[in-house]
Amino acid sequence: MYYYILEQPKNGSIASIQKKIQSLLAFYGITGEICRVSPARSIEELTQIALAKQYNTIVAVGSDYLINSVAKHLQNTECALGIIPINASSYIQKLIGLGDIKDACIALKERKIKTINLAYILPDNFFLTKANIVHDKSTIGTIYFDKCQTNIRFTNIAIYSPSLVNHDEPKIYLNIENDKEKNNFLNKTFSWLVGKKQINNFNTYLRMRHLVIDTPEPMPVILDNKIIAKTPIEIKVRPKVLKIICARVKINTDKK
Amino acid sequence: MFDKDQEIGGPGTVVGSNVKLNGVLKDANDITIHGTVDGEVISDKNVQITETAKVKGPITAQEIIISGKASGTVLAHKKLELTPTGKVYGSIETKDLVIRSGAIFVGKCKMIGHDENQKNEEDVTNIDKENETQKEDKSKDEKNDKKIEDEKDTKNNEKEEKKEGGFWFKHKSDDEKPKYELEK
Numbered sequence: 045m046y047y048y049i050l051e052q053p054k055n056g057s058i059a060s061i062q063k064k065i066q067s068l069l070a071f072y073g074i075t076g077e078i079c080r081v082s083p084a085r086s087i088e089e090l091t092q093i094a095l096a097k098q099y100n101t102i103v104a105v106g107s108d109y110l111i112n113s114v115a116k117h118l119q120n121t122e123c124a125l126g127i128i129p130i131n132a133s134s135y136i137q138k139l140i141g142l143g144d145i146k147d148a149c150i151a152l153k154e155r156k157i158k159t160i161n162l163a164y165i166l167p168d169n170f171f172l173t174k175a176n177i178v179h180d181k182s183t184i185g186t187i188y189f190d191k192c193q194t195n196i197r198f199t200n201i202a203i204y205s206p207s208l209v210n211h212d213e214p215k216i217y218l219n220i221e222n223d224k225e226k227n228n229f230l231n232k233t234f235s236w237l238v239g240k241k242q243i244n245n246f247n248t249y250l251r252m253r254h255l256v257i258d259t260p261e262p263m264p265v266i267l268d269n270k271i272i273a274k275t276p277i278e279i280k281v282r283p284k285v286l287k288i289i290c291a292r293v294k295i296n297t298d299k300k
Numbered sequence: 301m302f303d304k305d306q307e308i309g310g311p312g313t314v315v316g317s318n319v320k321l322n323g324v325l326k327d328a329n330d331i332t333i334h335g336t337v338d339g340e341v342i343s344d345k346n347v348q349i350t351e352t353a354k355v356k357g358p359i360t361a362q363e364i365i366i367s368g369k370a371s372g373t374v375l376a377h378k379k380l381e382l383t384p385t386g387k388v389y390g391s392i393e394t395k396d397l398v399i400r401s402g403a404i405f406v407g408k409c410k411m412i413g414h415d416e417n418q419k420n421e422e423d424v425t426n427i428d429k430e431n432e433t434q435k436e437d438k439s440k441d442e443k444n445d446k447k448i449e450d451e452k453d454t455k456n457n458e459k460e461e462k463k464e465g466g467f468w469f470k471h472k473s474d475d476e477k478p479k480y481e482l483e484k
Contacts (some may be wrong), residue, residue: 144351189325190326192324192325193322194322196316196318197318221318222318244316245316245317245334245350246318247316248314248315248316248319249312249313250315251313251327
């Protein structure tokens with residue numbers, strides 16, 4: 045039994061995509077209860093209602109924020125998460141291995157379930173894809189991870205959920221960028237005068253199970269243009285906590 | 301439906317040139333260091349220390365390429381390469397070693413996993429043992445010589461004492477025979 049949670053359409057095009065999805069669901073014979081997020085019914089309330097009604101699949105139809113919010117409430121339950129992305133990031137595509145709406149509907153029909161790892165922001169936040177800490181000016185932050193500690197100057201910290209990269213390795217992926225140093229005029233000029241090719245070695249990529257980020261001033265942690273937490277934050281990996289419906293691997297049988 | 305794709309995770313662990321890390325840096329994948337690491341670096345695959353990098357602490361990996369500065373024990377299970385800008389202050393242990401012209405290496409080196417090397421080591425230990433036995437023999441001989449000299453000295457002293465007392469001794473022959481003839 046499927047329970048569909050649709051985002052409130054921001055414009056006419058999204059409303060037409062939602063109509064198209066409904067007709068596709070009917071075509072593939074996977075219709076179910078359809079609910080829309082509204083000021084009267086939040087994502088959390090709708091998910092709790094679906095769990096109370098004992099649906100075995102809740103399908104999030106919408107953006108990254110909706111998908112992440114539904115996933116947050118489904119961890120450690122028997123209920124599987126289905127995804128039909130609308131204006132979602134490429135990370136969702138990578139996560140479920142889907143191309144378009146039709147593929148998503150076919151995947152829901154086939155119902156191939158896998159259990160994935162989630163990134164858990166203490167005390168009660170989860171994310172499936174990617175969260176960012178962005179600042180216009182270069183800021184110093186202190187990062188503690190596993191058995192390491194570093195003070196680093198950054199303009200952007202991207203935190204990737206373990207499910208995005210490697211399903212077997214339960215690790216959070218961290219990309220730290222410093223655009224100010226990368227685009228430093230003096231460095232560029234010096235390299236040009238010396239005739240040396242400028243190599244971008246300012247980016248840092250780290251992998252860890254446990255992460256603490258602290259900044260002198262509280263900075264927002266952003267997921268899909270919405271603030272989900274503020275620094276200092278502690279992030280851990282919760283291994284194998286969410287059941288998700290993903291695309292079946294297609295074997296290419298075309299003869300050359 | 302989706303926005304543009306971005307790079308996720310990057311090529312293994314990379315420490316940027318503006319970063320100073322303290323602690324144990326451990327990864328199952330490749331590690332590239334452009335910045336400074338104060339502590340141990342462990343990888344199940346390869347470690348690359350670039351020109352701008354400084355590592356203070358042991359490094360362990362399958363293959364290691366050092367173009368920067370490394371202080372501490374370097375253990376490469378397969379191959380270790382020191383490029384012309386590479387500097388290593390500490391002992392290295394590897395199976396396959398490449399040191400390019402211009403590189404600096406101050407410390408001990410041990411080649412692992414070679415039978416010939418082990419044989420050589422055995423030979424070296426045997427030579428050492430022989431040297432030790434020779435030294436012991438020499439010291440014994442020296443001791444015996446000393447004893448003989450001491451005995452000679454004591455006998456000469458007795459001779460002089462007897463001379464003073466009205467007796468004197470004379471050698472019967474030039475040979476060093478311990479026989480003396482008493483003359484009045």
